[in-house]
Every structure is written in C-alpha cells, then in structure tokens.
Amino acid sequence: MANGVQDPATDGAKRIVISVDAMGGDRGPAAVVAGLSLSLREFPDVSFLLHGNEAELARLVAQQEGLAGRVTLCHADRVVTMQDKPSQVMRNGEGTSMWSCIESVKQGAASAAVSCGNTGALMALSMIRLRRLPGINRPAIASLWPSRNPGGFNVMLDMGADVKAEADDLLQFAMMGASYARNGLRLTRPRVGLLNVGTEEHKGRAELKEAHERVAQSAEAGGFDYVGFVEGSDIPSDRVDVIVTDGFTGNIALKTGEGTAKLISDFLREEFNANLFSRLAAVFALSTLRRLQKRMDPRRANGGVFLGLNGTVVKSHGSADATGVAAAIRLAHQLAAAGFQERLAARVASAMRPGQDDSVTTPSETAVGTGGGTKE
Amino acid sequence: MANGVQDPATDGAKRIVISVDAMGGDRGPAAVVAGLSLSLREFPDVSFLLHGNEAELARLVAQQEGLAGRVTLCHADRVVTMQDKPSQVMRNGEGTSMWSCIESVKQGAASAAVSCGNTGALMALSMIRLRRLPGINRPAIASLWPSRNPGGFNVMLDMGADVKAEADDLLQFAMMGASYARNGLRLTRPRVGLLNVGTEEHKGRAELKEAHERVAQSAEAGGFDYVGFVEGSDIPSDRVDVIVTDGFTGNIALKTGEGTAKLISDFLREEFNANLFSRLAAVFALSTLRRLQKRMDPRRANGGVFLGLNGTVVKSHGSADATGVAAAIRLAHQLAAAGFQERLAARVASAMRPGQDDSVTTPSETAVGTGGGTKE
Incomplete structure (x- = not known):
C-alpha cells in the first residue's frame, strides 16, 4: 500500500482517504459538498480529496462547518458532462475532475473514488487508468x-x-x-x-x-x-x-x-x-x-461499485442529493475499511490458478499477494 | 370463416365462440368454470367450447346458473401439467385438453383459445397445430x-x-x-x-x-x-x-x-x-x-396473446382465479369481435411485399385476403 492510504491489516486507526469528483452530477458540486459534510459526522476517520473547480469548491467547503481540515482540494479545469460520449472522454478526458479523481486512486493517494458523473465515461476512464485485474475479461457494475x-x-x-x-x-x-x-x-x-x-x-x-x-x-x-x-x-x-x-x-x-x-x-x-x-x-x-x-x-441503496479493476470506484446516481452522496461515500468507506480491493484481487488471482475448480482446495489454503491475504 | 364462427365484417350479431382449456391451471377447473360464469354476464353474445374431463366439468357447469345452455363440453382424457417439457408435449400431446382446445381454433369451430396451462407447452402446441403466419419467423407473446x-x-x-x-x-x-x-x-x-x-x-x-x-x-x-x-x-x-x-x-x-x-x-x-x-x-x-x-x-391485465400464428391464443396466468380467467376471456372476446386475426394476417402479408418499406404506399391501398381487409 502506498503513501498514507490506510491498510486495515496493519493499522485500523489510520485515516481512510476517499477521492471524490465534485463535478458532473445533475445537482452540481453543492450537493456533493453537502454529502461530504454528512459523511464526516458519520466517519471520524475519513478525509477527502475533492476534485473540481478550486475557487468554487473552496467557497462551498468554507460554508460547511468542520470540512476545511479534512478536505484537500485538487483543481481540475474541465468537467465531463452527461452528454459526452465515453469514447471521446477516453481520448480527451485528461484535465477533467473525473480523470483527476480516478488518478488519485491509481497513484495510491486514496483508497476509493466516488463520482456522480456520466457512467459510461467513468467506466471508460477507470478502465484506461486503473486497468483490469489480471485475468478479468469484463469489469462489472454491482448495485x-x-x-x-x-x-x-x-x-x-x-x-x-x-x-x-x-x-x-x-x-x-x-x-x-x-x-x-x-x-x-x-x-x-x-x-x-x-x-x-x-x-x-x-x-x-x-x-x-x-x-x-x-x-x-x-x-x-x-x-x-x-x-x-x-x-x-x-x-x-x-x-x-x-x-x-x-x-x-x-x-x-x-x-x-x-x-x-x-x-x-x-x-x-x-x-x-x-x-x-x-x-x-x-x-x-x-x-x-x-x-x-x-x-x-x-438514495439508501445509492452506489454502483465497479468490480474487476485495480482500484475501487463507486458510481453514485447522477441526481444524488446530499443523502445520496453520503450513501455512496458510506459504501466506499466500508469497502476501503474492509480492504476489499486487496481481498478481491487475491480472490481473483487464486481463482485463476490451475485447480481453481477443485472443490477441495479452499482459498485460505493458498497464500497470495499483499496484506489482506485470500481470506475475505 | 368456417362453421358458425362469427364474422364481424358480415354479421356482428352472431355468437362469438371461445375455446377454453379447463385443465392445467394451478386452481383447477373450478376457477375456470367460475370465470366463464362471470364472462357470460358480461358478454351475452359469447358461447364456449370447454375442454377437459367431461364428468367433472358437467358437474361444475351445472352448479353455475345459466352456463349449461352456452357451454359445449369437449372431453379430453389427459392434462398437460406445469412440469411437462414442451418438447415432450409436442410429440405426445394429443388427447390432452390443451391440444383439443387449440384444435377447435384450427378447425374453425372457435375464434380464439384460452388456457391457464403450461406456457411453453401451449406455445409449442400452438406452433405445431396452428402454424406460423406466412413470413413470420418467430411468434411472440404480447402482454x-x-x-x-x-x-x-x-x-x-x-x-x-x-x-x-x-x-x-x-x-x-x-x-x-x-x-x-x-x-x-x-x-x-x-x-x-x-x-x-x-x-x-x-x-x-x-x-x-x-x-x-x-x-x-x-x-x-x-x-x-x-x-x-x-x-x-x-x-x-x-x-x-x-x-x-x-x-x-x-x-x-x-x-x-x-x-x-x-x-x-x-x-x-x-x-x-x-x-x-x-x-x-x-x-x-x-x-x-x-x-x-x-x-x-x-388480474385485470391477465392474458398474454400469442402473435404470429394462424389463430388467436390467449395464455392466462397459471394461478388465475375467476376474475383473472374472466379477464383473459374478455381479451379473447375483444380480439375475436374486432376480427383481429384476419387483420393481423393481412397486415403481415402486406408488409411482406416488395415495397413494404415505401412510406408512400399505405396498407389500405392494397387489397388482401379474407373479409377484414388490410385496414385495421
């Protein structure tokens, strides 16, 4: 695990960092920032990387009590809209808040990404930046x-x-x-x-x-x-x-x-x-x-999780309000706290081996990869 | 049109005959006969061919006031169950009430068939007995x-x-x-x-x-x-x-x-x-x-209609009660009264012609087939 991201296997008290795309949702960044504010009260161990127009976000964050110290703003000039085609965003998405949001997970600065933006574009960017887990042919969205x-x-x-x-x-x-x-x-x-x-x-x-x-x-x-x-x-x-x-x-x-x-x-x-x-x-x-x-x-069930990539991405409903955004963050937080990404990667790696279909070999008998091990 | 089946284009006062499979539904023939009784009050112009165990049906029909004169019993020894595989019923279905029910439509003795039985078997029997309309590749069920x-x-x-x-x-x-x-x-x-x-x-x-x-x-x-x-x-x-x-x-x-x-x-x-x-x-x-x-x-929306065959078949929900059966019969009655089968056949035939995609040729400009013509 890299630079400051919490590792549940070694130190449960570390901060969990979630990377959040503030732009591209139907209700704009105000709903996202209000959602962060709800989440902070629920999870004292969480902090955020917030991607989007820095000036606008700074103003919104300042309005919410207690947010300033736990949110790091990451400026991005551009926004992926709901009308953008995924293929265009793949070629052309650098500099958008969505790209920047995923990049933080790729670089290991955050444990999971959350976005309310264009689903197809978010999957396309997640695919090219995070890449598929070895052995996975098609990633999937789980709701x-x-x-x-x-x-x-x-x-x-x-x-x-x-x-x-x-x-x-x-x-x-x-x-x-x-x-x-x-x-x-x-x-x-x-x-x-x-x-x-x-x-x-x-x-x-x-x-x-x-x-x-x-x-x-x-x-x-x-x-x-x-x-x-x-x-x-x-x-x-x-x-x-x-x-x-x-x-x-x-x-x-x-x-x-x-x-x-x-x-x-x-x-x-x-x-x-x-x-x-x-x-x-x-x-x-x-x-x-x-x-x-x-x-x-x-709104309680808000959050489609992208499975099969080298990183956890949660897609919130485009029209999510503060309650919906907080639900998506809750999901991202829970998956990060459980070390889900490492466990999933280990599970997929163990399933790819010869003998994967042997019903006698249980996954806990194989020792794989990073801290989380294969036992979920 | 054959033996006594009403033809809406020539004589709206004639009886509409519906062929009904009494057996094979989850609630047995009693629910079906109770449904007929409801339908008779709604449609004074309807009469029924009722297929199944004659002794059992005679007793049930006698219990319902006014039914006797409008129901003709057609004895069938065997019943298609919900567990029967369509492929077996295709080879082996002769002598069942479902077969007999469809046969009445094929022979022109009834304008439409209604059954609460096994959907796959009903479609299979309808396919082999009624055959597809010329030009139709796959029949469909419309709900x-x-x-x-x-x-x-x-x-x-x-x-x-x-x-x-x-x-x-x-x-x-x-x-x-x-x-x-x-x-x-x-x-x-x-x-x-x-x-x-x-x-x-x-x-x-x-x-x-x-x-x-x-x-x-x-x-x-x-x-x-x-x-x-x-x-x-x-x-x-x-x-x-x-x-x-x-x-x-x-x-x-x-x-x-x-x-x-x-x-x-x-x-x-x-x-x-x-x-x-x-x-x-x-x-x-x-x-x-x-x-x-x-x-x-x-129950109000009960009745899947098989489209694309030489005859109208209405599939009632297997668990239909009297109200549900009456709704399926209402649908069969309405389609029969509208001359739907002839109109559909004419529409399909006109669509199969060269120039079918020419948006200037309207179907009413072509003269096709039996009484109903192409204009629906």
Whole structure:
C-alpha cells in the first residue's frame, strides 16, 4: 500500500482517504459538498480529496462547518458532462475532475473514488487508468437492490458496464459479486443465483446453461453457495444474496424495477389525493407511509461499485442529493475499511490458478499477494 | 370463416365462440368454470367450447346458473401439467385438453383459445397445430402492462415465446404489437419503442441498432409512430404504447416488475400492521388502498396473446382465479369481435411485399385476403 492510504491489516486507526469528483452530477458540486459534510459526522476517520473547480469548491467547503481540515482540494479545469460520449472522454478526458479523481486512486493517494458523473465515461476512464485485474475479461457494475433479506439489500451485477457477457464473464461476476457481498454486506457465505427466464435447467440461452455448470463447480473455491437459476421475481427475494446477469439485462431490470416503484408511488399519491376522505386518511397514515418511503428510498441503496479493476470506484446516481452522496461515500468507506480491493484481487488471482475448480482446495489454503491475504 | 364462427365484417350479431382449456391451471377447473360464469354476464353474445374431463366439468357447469345452455363440453382424457417439457408435449400431446382446445381454433369451430396451462407447452402446441403466419419467423407473446396512459395499459412483446430475437424478428414484433394495440387497446396510431439500455442511438447491442433503422423505416407502412429507443423505466410511461424486446429480456422485465410490485405491497402491509396507530390508520385508508390495489391488480391485465400464428391464443396466468380467467376471456372476446386475426394476417402479408418499406404506399391501398381487409 502506498503513501498514507490506510491498510486495515496493519493499522485500523489510520485515516481512510476517499477521492471524490465534485463535478458532473445533475445537482452540481453543492450537493456533493453537502454529502461530504454528512459523511464526516458519520466517519471520524475519513478525509477527502475533492476534485473540481478550486475557487468554487473552496467557497462551498468554507460554508460547511468542520470540512476545511479534512478536505484537500485538487483543481481540475474541465468537467465531463452527461452528454459526452465515453469514447471521446477516453481520448480527451485528461484535465477533467473525473480523470483527476480516478488518478488519485491509481497513484495510491486514496483508497476509493466516488463520482456522480456520466457512467459510461467513468467506466471508460477507470478502465484506461486503473486497468483490469489480471485475468478479468469484463469489469462489472454491482448495485444494491432492496430485498426481503435481513440486511435489506441484495447485490446484482452487471448493471450495465457492458451489453453482453459470455459464460466465462458470468462466472467471474459470480466470484466478484460474492466477494463484494462478503465485504459490502458482511455476509460470510453469500448465496449466488444466475438470472434466467425460469428455474429449470433446460431453460435459457446457451451461455447461461454453460455458466450454470461452471458456477456450480466454482462455488466452493469462490466461498459462496450456488442456488441455481433465479427469475426476475427473485431479485428482491430472500432465497438469494447475489444475482448474476449480463449488463444489458441488468440495466433493463434495474430501470424496470425503479419505474414500477415510481408508478406505484405516484398511484398511491394520486389515490390519497383523490377526495376529502382519502386526504384525511393520508394524514392518519403519514408516519406509516414515511416508513414505507424510507424502506424503498433509492438514495439508501445509492452506489454502483465497479468490480474487476485495480482500484475501487463507486458510481453514485447522477441526481444524488446530499443523502445520496453520503450513501455512496458510506459504501466506499466500508469497502476501503474492509480492504476489499486487496481481498478481491487475491480472490481473483487464486481463482485463476490451475485447480481453481477443485472443490477441495479452499482459498485460505493458498497464500497470495499483499496484506489482506485470500481470506475475505 | 368456417362453421358458425362469427364474422364481424358480415354479421356482428352472431355468437362469438371461445375455446377454453379447463385443465392445467394451478386452481383447477373450478376457477375456470367460475370465470366463464362471470364472462357470460358480461358478454351475452359469447358461447364456449370447454375442454377437459367431461364428468367433472358437467358437474361444475351445472352448479353455475345459466352456463349449461352456452357451454359445449369437449372431453379430453389427459392434462398437460406445469412440469411437462414442451418438447415432450409436442410429440405426445394429443388427447390432452390443451391440444383439443387449440384444435377447435384450427378447425374453425372457435375464434380464439384460452388456457391457464403450461406456457411453453401451449406455445409449442400452438406452433405445431396452428402454424406460423406466412413470413413470420418467430411468434411472440404480447402482454399488457399497467401504465400512465389514459387506457391504463401498455403492450409489451415478446414476453418469452423465444429467448432471442434478431433485427428481423424485432421488426415483426413492432408490426404485430402495433396491430394488437389497435385491436386490443383501440389505439388508432400506436407509438412503438424499442427497449434498450439508453435512448441514445449509439447504445445497445448490434441487432438493436439494426432494428432501430428498420422499424423507423417501416413505421408508415405499419401504421404506427416510432418513438425510438426506450428504457426499462419507460415501460409503464405515457410516451409509448408498445414496447418491443426479445423474449428473454421481456420475461425478466415482466417478472422484475411483478416482483417489485409484490415487494412494495408486502412492505406496505407490514408497515400498516406495525403498531396500534398504524393499524388504525389502515382502517381510515382502506378505501384508498383498495383503489390502489385495483389499479395495480395483475388480474385485470391477465392474458398474454400469442402473435404470429394462424389463430388467436390467449395464455392466462397459471394461478388465475375467476376474475383473472374472466379477464383473459374478455381479451379473447375483444380480439375475436374486432376480427383481429384476419387483420393481423393481412397486415403481415402486406408488409411482406416488395415495397413494404415505401412510406408512400399505405396498407389500405392494397387489397388482401379474407373479409377484414388490410385496414385495421
């Protein structure tokens, strides 16, 4: 580990440094700085590298009590917009706050990066600056999904890093998703399922049938339980913790779920506004409806984690407010504190070896890499 | 049109005959017969061919007032179960109530078939008995989706007839889905969208980019407006009426939407049961919550229509109760009364001609086939 970044294996009291892109979100840098302020109260051990227009950021940071001493400003002239094409940003992104934000992770100055900006551009820059972990073909974006499980969330990937995935990729997603669930959701032995149109073995596309065999064989080495095929209706269920799919399907499912939740919430509001009696009922039901709203609040699950790179990058929703930004930082903080990046790299390295599918060899029997070791 | 089946173009007063598979649903024939009873009150012009165990059905029909004179029983010894593989049923399905139900449509004794049974088996039997419309490569299943549109529903296809679709298939789905929306939702000029991971033209898989061009070129000939790519969050929106996708993605989206709605409904119930005050609030909110429930009730949207065959087949949800069965029959009745099958066949035939993509030639300028003509 390099220059001042906290290493959980050697010294838990060290500061955790998070690199934050202040620009490029729909609500501008003010929402990001307000989010930092919430996070500081929650995590006394965190400090920030904040990337963007220095003059503007200095003014915003000065307005929030207690921020000044824990935020280091990193000036960047340019901003990646939501309209920029990832291919252009790849050629042309140097000097943007997003580039600078990722660079801090690459240089070892921060343990994780957080950005509310353009997803495609953030993935493209992360790919060219951080590079893929050895052996990983396609990185993936993992998101949290409200669920019936005790922790309240399931993990799903890929949510849109790439529009396709072969059997090999799905296997890697299963390994990486399980590792994320161990470190991000604190599950000792996550249950992994492959998303399909039915739970019977003969159903689905060819690559899914192949992945079905291979994920089952790799469950022991990957430290997870494989529950087999799961369906769309199982995504929020308590029979699975990690749902594996390609980025096209994951993106459609995510937005369909969000759209359905929004439709029901709009219909609920319309019905409670329908007449005098229902408006009165709404007053009585207010605290109940607020609890429901909190449980389904997409801001609580904010943060898509890029898996499969040499560094942790958390993509916050573009329209995140202070609460949403703080949730994304909480996720980055937890992954950094758990030494997730090192553990994931070790897990992937051990899975790449000959004998990776031997269900008798447990990963803890191999000694790999840096401090974190292979035991997650 | 054959033996006694009503032809809307010549005689609207004739009976509409619907062929109904009484067996194979999760709730057994009693739920189906109760559904027929509801339908008879709604549609005085309908009569039924009811397929299954004659002794059992005779008893059930006798219990429902007014049914006896309007139901003809068709005995079938065997039943297709939910566990049967479609490939086995294809080889081996003769003598089942599902086979017999489809056969009545093939023979022209009924205008449409309705079954609550095994979806894969129903599609397989429909394919081998009714055959595809000339020029159709893949049939599709079209379902209704609760939406913000004035009619309350959007159409989406394919919901799982096949796990893949090429650009050609997606174009045919657009044509057939638009035709279904005209006849099933009574929309003069449906708006069609292609489901993708973003609305920008450069996004998505190769077959989607190709379909994007071709659907746009065929909009005029198909009598619809093309709105371009839509995302998962647009499925219930009012910017589109018909959402086109492959059967894998459609199935995942459908079940994800259902799963999300169920999760929210469960959470809502839990929160209203949380304490004495919230239970009191629930009493006040009861009529409001019932209106919401009705608006989201999946039974109201019950009925996946198989498109692209020589005959109309409506797949009811396996767990449909009397209300659900009646909704599926309502759909079959409406499509039969509109002469949908003839109109769809004519539309497909006209689209297959040279010059189909010529936006100046409107379909009404061509004279095709049976009574209904090409104008839907």
